[in-house]
Amino acid sequence: MSVLDRLAPELITGAPLLVMQGIAKRYGPVVALEDVAATVWPGEVLGIVGESGSGKSTLLRMMNLEDTPDTGTYTLALPEVAGNLFDLDRFARRQLCARRIGIVYQNPHQGLLMGHSSSGNVAERLLVAGERRFATLRARAREALDVSEFPLNRMDDPPRLLSGGMQQRVQLAKAIALEPALLLLDEPTTGLDVSVQALVLDTLKRLQRDRAITMVIVSHDLGVIRTMADRVMVMRRGRVVEEGLVDQVFQDPQHPYTQELVHAKL
Amino acid sequence: MPNSERGAMVPGAVVLQVEGLAKSFQMHHLGQNLHAFDHVSFTLRAGEFLLLKGPNGVGKSTLLRTIYRSYLPQAGHVWFSHGAGRTDLAHAADVDIALLRRREIGFVTQFLIARPRVAAEDIVAEPLRKAGVAAEDALEQARHWLATFGVKRDLWRAYPTSFSGGEQQKVNLARALILPPRLLLLDEPTASLDVGARAALVARLADLKAAGVAMIGVFHHPGDVAALVDRDLMLMAKEVDDVAV
Amino acid sequence: MSLSNLTRPWAAFSYGFLDPSAKREIRRKMIKAIAVPGCQIPYASREVPIARGWGTGGLQVTLTLIKPASVVKVIDQGADDSVNAASIRRFLSRVSGAGETWDTLAATIVQSRHRIPEERLRDDQVLVLQVPNPEPLRPVQPNMSIARQMHADADYGRLWLVLYEQMVRSGRIMQGAAYPALVNGRHVMTPSPIPRWDVPKLNMARHLTFLSAGREKRLYAVPPFTRVEPLVFSDVPYKVEDHTRLTCHRSGLTGVFMNEIPQAAGGSVFEASDSHLGIKAIRRAEGDAAEIGPLWYQNGEFRG
Secondary structure, eight states, X not given: OOHHHHHGGGOXXXXXXEXXXXXXXXXXXXXXXXXXXXXXXXXXXXXXXXXXXSSHHHHHHHHTTSSOOSEEEEEEOOTTOOSOGGGSXXXXXXXXXXXXXXXXXXXXXXXXXXXXXXXXXXXXXXXXXXXOOHHHHHHHHHHHHHHTTOOGGGTTSOGGGSOHHHHHHHHHHHHHTTOOSEEEEESTTTTSOHHHHHHHHHHHHHHHXXXXXXXXXXXXXXXXXHHHOSEEEEEETTEEEEEEEHHHHHHSOOSHHHHHHHHHHO | XXXXXXXXXXXXXXXXXXXXXXXXXXXXXXXXXXXXXXXXXXXXXXXOEEEEEOSTTSSHHHHHHHHHTSSOOSEEEEEEEETTEEEETTTSOHHHHHHHHHHTEEEEOSOOOXXXXXXXXXXXXXXXXXXXXOHXXXXXXXXXXXXXXXXXXXXXXXXXXXXXXXXXXXXXXXXHXXXXXXXXXXXXXXXXXXXXXXXXXXXXXXXXXXXXXXXXXXXXXXXXXXXXXXXXXXXXXXXXXXXXX | OOHHHHSOOOOOSSTTSSOHHHHHHHHHHHHHHHHSTTOOEEOOOOOOSSOTTSSHHHHHHHHHHOOTTOEEEEEETTBSSSHHHHHHHHHHHHHHOOEEOSOGGGOSEEEEXXXXXXXXXXXXXXXXXXXSOOXXXXXXXXOHHHHHHHHHTXXXXXHHHHHHHHHHHHSSXXXXXXXOEEETTTEEEOOOSOOGGGGGGGTTOSSEEEEEETTTTEEEEEOTTOOEEEOOOTTSOOOXXXXXXXXXXXXXXXXXXXXXXEOTTSSEEEEESSHHHHHHHHHHHTTOOOOOXXXXXXXXXXXX
């Protein structure tokens, strides 16, 4: 049963931005996702928590249209697209991702050209979307890096010369350069020092507050989810075992797995 | 959002109607069900102040959190009348709860969830900013309330993460009370306050009450707010084996 | 008894060196290349009697096009008399019976390395450019499988990124030869290592251009009247080499692309890169009736 089926009649919040329904994916005999549904409303932060192999990253990749499920639908309430996004052709997908969806990967190598300049990495996003004025590219790359609290005196250094925290800020700048409708974060602070992690999370939090960007953040770290998310989905073995407001899931977890998870952490 | 836009808080209008509310905690690892309360019913009107009473551990805070939906109730309804109609908080969608919390329902605890690198005055001004008040205006009001609750002027620009418990609580109160909600839940807000701040809090609560805010409170020393209390609700421990400790 | 008694006298197996099936394959790929302007079409790339990297791609296209009535001009960096150009030209005429010329106006096929002649090509002429590296994405994407996907997606952001970084580092575009250009609004090609000066000559040209890389086994084409737009930022105009004020020290020509020749005493002199144009200019100055056709550039301005 999806959230919408259960709650639509009395819903006072407006229409959701993202709706995924009946998502299933198998790799041979391995079930990656089974009957997963997700709904994200404009301006909110949805956290997806679960251990590795729970299917949370696969789900995020599907939200970024990098992967397609065996069954299931995915819609985004945007004027330029309609219907199941998994049915879009390759070109339309690329356009949609480039213009409307930003993503920050756990591994910066996945999201950045490590040998090109940091500002160039951000500018590339704008170039792919068709911006052809050098002055504009420069100005917008600078602004996106600045908002991501990246030190501008290093904006033309390549990411391979930067620390892990800085690399994540470049990824973030790249992801928000086009003011995406949806920002996806895949373990954005995993692998960073704890102190750096706090700073990056703080930047994300600020961004969320100032720009009300809709975000989906995947993490195995409950602390990250609790800091960032409004609502949380708990995943295990390809299924959503529990879903709720962050404070409710952490204070009053219902599913045995979530209780275990929360108690192990606290 | 200004009150006028979300429906006036008419004195005497029913704000909250709780019917047969029950809460217990299923502890899977213990294979046990911890009972908190059941059959709680009451009605709360605009401008009313309801005091929750009962022995320690009887579930007063639990009831507040269940109304706020930090806890999921087992049974019953929490009908909340707001600007856009009437919603059962016990069953409403999570997003709706989030929306109502932003606009209509306030919760004051003794714990501040401070965020790093955000100045005290910005934390306090945030609800106003989200409600569309201009930045300067919001800051002005924020400073007023920080001053009222006795936070020293040189701390306004500082980050509350480094404050003492008492100072953090003042920031917390200023933030929670800056924008009058329709329903205000108070979970021992006076716990770590000094006398001056306590007086400021009681004065602010009196103002809010006069403005039509409905309040439910748990107070360690109910004497502080005795003048505000309209009614009280006594929660009794249930005579069963597996009572919450 | 000798070998010559035992065998028939030598005769060419096929007209124009390549066997008919090879020519048919290349011809098909050439038609494909015309049909999808700027798109690199793979082909088999036969052995020819010069080394890979010395113009085998251009040679195979020319051998496929050539017929006895053809007149071929072969230039290397603008010069007809370099060893490589001369060898290829002689080889072509020997295996086909086609005529040889140094004069752009007289040629039906112009095979070239690194230059396009200064005299405007006509619609009855075919330009064959030798290409060392046909993949414009190679500098930004070493994996050729991914590069092909990027072409399929028209995903050229990284090429712009290179230009962006040149602007950031140097304040101007540093790309000299092989300036990437968008063909027919769809495929980005490298126009072979011709100077920026020559790229506009491909845009909406009357002649057909083939570009062929023998070692890399790819050929592509710019059909007549096809848009060829160098990648540029809209606020940073495309600039060709500024040779307007230079004068050829041998022919006195101005307003054409020049080679710089450093002098032992320091400093340098310039001479017209299109060597036969220079020769014609000298002849005219000496009173001969050498005809010079209309030029692409007049007073350093591209006229097209």
